[in-house]
Amino acid sequence: MSKLFPGLVASLLLWSGMAWAACQQDRIDIKNDSAQIRFNIELAITPQERSRGLMFRESLPNRSGMLFVFDPPQPVVFWMKNTLIPLDIIFLDRVGVVTRVHQGAIPGDLTPIEGGDSVFAVLEINAGLAARYAIQPGTVMRHEIFSSGPAIWSC
Known part of the structure; x- marks a missing residue:
């Protein structure tokens, strides 16, 4: 059959590869009216991983980040103790919609950065x-943790 329909077989293989690549554990896709961008991420799911976060790191590659998961959603507060890199901290709800953005968190600053009462991920x-990428409340993110994400852009 591949001799009769080589284009079809190639298209199906390409499509299935793109569908698989759409959501991977080490990537998050971000979309709003201004941009659509992909970041390579590390997950911080356990209390120990979330507690350590990006502390003591001297750099973070461009278009990389750390995704903290809080299941069930809960009030969260971040600070920059032992964090050496200036960061933007983006708070998300259960479906992957940005609810709050704190820009330019200062390395070493102990001032609490509140995310809200029902934060699922940061x-x-x-x-x-x-x-740069106009990430603000209402921006949508796609990752497998947002299992009930917006139907038009879910995994």
Whole structure:
């Protein structure tokens, strides 16, 4: 059959590969009216992983970040103790919609950064990238943890 329909077989293989690549554990896709961008991420799911976060790191590659998961959603507060990199901190709800953005968190600052009462996930990225990509409340993110994400852009 592949001799009769080589284009069809190639298209199906390409499509299935793209569908698989759409959601991967080490990537998050971000979309709003101004941009659609992909970040490579590390997950912080356990209390120990969330507690350590990006502490003691001297750099963070461009378009990389850490995604903290809080299941069930809960009030969260971040600070920059032992964090050496200026960060943008993005708070998300259960479906992957940005609810709050704190831009330019200062390394070493112990001032609490509140995320709200029902935070499901937090994405930390290099400072300045939230503004560059217009990440603000209402921006949508796609990752497998947002299992009930917006139907038009779910995994």
